[in-house]
Amino acid sequence: AQSVTQPDIHITVSEGASLELRCNYSYGATPYLFWYVQSPGQGLQLLLKYFSGDTLVQGIKGFEAEFKRSQSSFNLRKPSVHWSDAAEYFCAVGGQAGTALIFGKGTTLSVSS
Amino acid sequence: SAVISQKPSRDICQRGTSLTIQCQVDSQVTMMFWYRQQPGQSLTLIATANQGSEATYESGFVIDKFPISRPNLTFSTLTVSNMSPEDSSIYLCSVDGDLNTEAFFGQGTRLTVV
Numbered sequence: 326a327q328s329v330t331q332p333d334i335h336i337t338v339s340e341g342a343s344l345e346l347r348c349n350y351s352y353g354a355t356p357y358l359f360w361y362v363q364s365p366g367q368g369l370q371l372l373l374k375y376f377s378g379d380t381l382v383q384g385i386k387g388f389e390a391e392f393k394r395s396q397s398s399f400n401l402r403k404p405s406v407h408w409s410d411a412a413e414y415f416c417a418v419g420g421q422a423g424t425a426l427i428f429g430k431g432t433t434l435s436v437s438s
Numbered sequence: 439s440a441v442i443s444q445k446p447s448r449d450i451c452q453r454g455t456s457l458t459i460q461c462q463v464d465s466q467v468t469m470m471f472w473y474r475q476q477p478g479q480s481l482t483l484i485a486t487a488n489q490g491s492e493a494t495y496e497s498g499f500v501i502d503k504f505p506i507s508r509p510n511l512t513f514s515t516l517t518v519s520n521m522s523p524e525d526s527s528i529y530l531c532s533v534d535g536d537l538n539t540e541a542f543f544g545q546g547t548r549l550t551v552v
Contacts, residue, residue, distance in 0.1 A: 359540065359541070367545075368530075368543055368544070368545040368546055369481075369530070369543045371540055371541075374540050415480060415481070417541075419541065422468075422469075422534050423468060423469045423534060425469075425471045425473075425483045425486055425532075425541075426471075426481075426483075426532075426541050427483075428480045428481040428482075429480060430479070430480045431479075431480050
């Protein structure tokens with residue numbers, strides 16, 4: 326079955342600390358992987374995406390993610406978290422054009438001062 | 439990239455009524471997708487709408503409850519029929535980029551059923 330697992334429902338980090346959000350996927354074809362962020366009352370914003378090539382991808386707002394095929398993982402990282410990063414983060418997997426994305430349940434990030 | 443306009447952005451509706459949500463894209467796209475995001479939950483695919491054919495519904499979603507129209511390559515509607523409080527959710531329209539480079543999302547319709 327195709328699925329995305331985000332094991333951490335809620336994470337709290339101190340401002341300035343590093344962050345890693347975990348994502349594991351199960352997908353029958355070549356996966357295209359995405360991280361989206363959703364702030365309260367806002368729409369989905371794409372942080373970064375992976376299709377092929379370099380397994381370490383850079384995104385917006387200082388985020389990066391590493392694709393590890395052997396572990397079926399696509400973890401999101403940021404070296405120094407800002408208070409404005411507090412939001413809901415969704416990992417998603419898709420396939421070829423014309424296929425919908427499958428989303429994980431999301432991780433809520435809180436940032437403490 | 440694709441810009442998606444979704445209307446209405448929010449609505450409060452009486453139970454038993456229906457609401458039609460519109461999704462307009464600024465370019466022609468083959469597939470359009472409708473998702474539901476229940477409060478505090480992730481996105482769940484309702485159906486895939488391909489122009490010129492019936493929408494394909496995911497398990498747990500039926501056409502009588504969520505009829506979809508796709509009259510052309512830039513527009514689609516989703517109707518939430520005979521609403522109950524359990525239908526209170528955010529409904530999002532989405533399209534593929536070229537070669538599935540990413541999925542573009544509308545801002546969503548926040549529906550509250552009272």
